[in-house]
Amino acid sequence: xxxxxxxxxxxxxxxxxxxxxxxxxxxxxxxxxxxxxxxxxxxxxxxxxxxxxxxxxxxxxxxxxxxxxxxxxxxxxxxxxxxxxxxxxxxxxxxxxxxxxxxxxxxxxxxxxx
Amino acid sequence: xxxxxxxxxxxxxxxxxxxxxxxxxxxxxxxxxxxxxxxxxxxxxxxxxxxxxxxxxxxxxxxxxxxxxxxxxxxxxxxxxxxxxxxxxxxxxxxxxxxxxxxxxxxxxxx
Numbered sequence: 601x602x603x604x605x606x607x608x609x610x611x612x613x614x615x616x617x618x619x620x621x622x623x624x625x626x627x628x629x630x631x632x633x634x635x636x637x638x639x640x641x642x643x644x645x646x647x648x649x650x651x652x653x654x655x656x657x658x659x660x661x662x663x664x665x666x667x668x669x670x671x672x673x674x675x676x677x678x679x680x681x682x683x684x685x686x687x688x689x690x691x692x693x694x695x696x697x698x699x700x701x702x703x704x705x706x707x708x709x710x711x712x713x714x
Numbered sequence: 715x716x717x718x719x720x721x722x723x724x725x726x727x728x729x730x731x732x733x734x735x736x737x738x739x740x741x742x743x744x745x746x747x748x749x750x751x752x753x754x755x756x757x758x759x760x761x762x763x764x765x766x767x768x769x770x771x772x773x774x775x776x777x778x779x780x781x782x783x784x785x786x787x788x789x790x791x792x793x794x795x796x797x798x799x800x801x802x803x804x805x806x807x808x809x810x811x812x813x814x815x816x817x818x819x820x821x822x823x824x825x
Contacts, residue, residue, distance in 0.1 A: 604757075641799070643758065643815040656812065690757050699746040699811035700765075705757030 603627050604706035606691050612712045613681055621676045621709045623691030631655075632674035633692040633703065634666060643690070649674055650697055681713045716816030717741075717804045723820040726792050734787040734819055736802030741782050746805040748813065749776065749787050751798040758801070761787065797823045 604625045613619055625632065633656075634646040647666040648656035654666070663679045674691060688708045694701040719737040726732040738747065749761040762769055762776045764785070769776040775788040789796055801818040805811045 642817070643801075643813075645812050645814075648812075656810065692757075697811070699744075699805040699807075700763060702748075702760035702763065703750075703758075703813065705759065708757050 604691055604693055604704050606689075606706040606709050608709060609707065610710050610712075612714065614714055615681055615683060617681050618677070618679045619681060619711070620678070621689055621691075621711070623674045623676070623706060625672055625691075625693040625704070627693055627695075627704060629693040629695050629704075630671060631694045631697050631701075632668065632671075633694075634674065634676050635690040635692065635705075637688045637690060637708070639687070647674075647676075648697075655697065678711075681711075683713050686711055686713045716814050717806065718802045718816055720800075720802050720816065720819045722817065723822065725822045725824060728794060728823055728825050729791055732789040732792045732796070732821065734789075734800050734802075734821065735784065736786070737784045738802070738804045739783045741804060742807065744807045746811070747776070747778065747782075747785050748803045748805055749774070750801045750803065750813075751796075752801070752818070753795075753798045761800070763805075792821075792823050794823050794825060797821055 607622045631650045633648045637643045646660050649668045652668045665677045668674045690708045691706040692703040694703045748763040750758045752758045764776045777786045799818040
């Protein structure tokens with residue numbers, strides 16, 4: 601059984617389009633995250649939700665909007681896509697926000713903006 | 715910015731132990747040391763974490779220096795499947811305990 605799943609795995613789209621990436625975890629975790637890994641392979645936190653409430657919102661353009669319909673899902677909607685948004689996006693979850701809690705990552709969504 | 719320093723890459727022979735070093739000289743009393751790894755084309759995977767004492771789990775061991783300013787991840791018997799980028803991450807109270815990622819160490823395993 602997949603613990604953290606993301607759809608789609610690959611997403612190729614034109615500049616200016618709006619797209620969504622979905623994430624689901626079946627671990628019963630309370631906390632979920634979105635990370636971006638750019639072409640230089642650096643991972644950066646974008647957002648974190650705990651019990652459906654936004655707790656971390658890093659310096660991310662407001663074209664990016666996360667939505668958590670329930671604790672098991674955290675979706676990422678991106679408006680007006682730009683070339684610089686091309687990256688691999690990872691969803692993750694953890695049992696809570698304690699610093700000892702490990703994070704479980706999804707397989708990633710490779711977004712290519714043309 | 716990441717608060718840890720790791721070598722860019724390391725090589726090891728298959729079935730030998732591997733010691734991956736990490737410096738975190740700015741660590742404070744409530745900061746946790748976490749290790750993750752990322753295999754090619756996969757999401758990161760948790761390896762181990764510690765606060766003050768050495769830790770062992772089924773994947774690896776973590777040796778933490780007495781002053782906590784450095785740590786070493788030990789893979790007891792590396793296999794080809796352990797080839798990955800290994801990230802040492804300081805989860806700091808002042809950063810809300812976020813995972814702040816550096817460049818990591820690329821571990822190459824030679825058969």
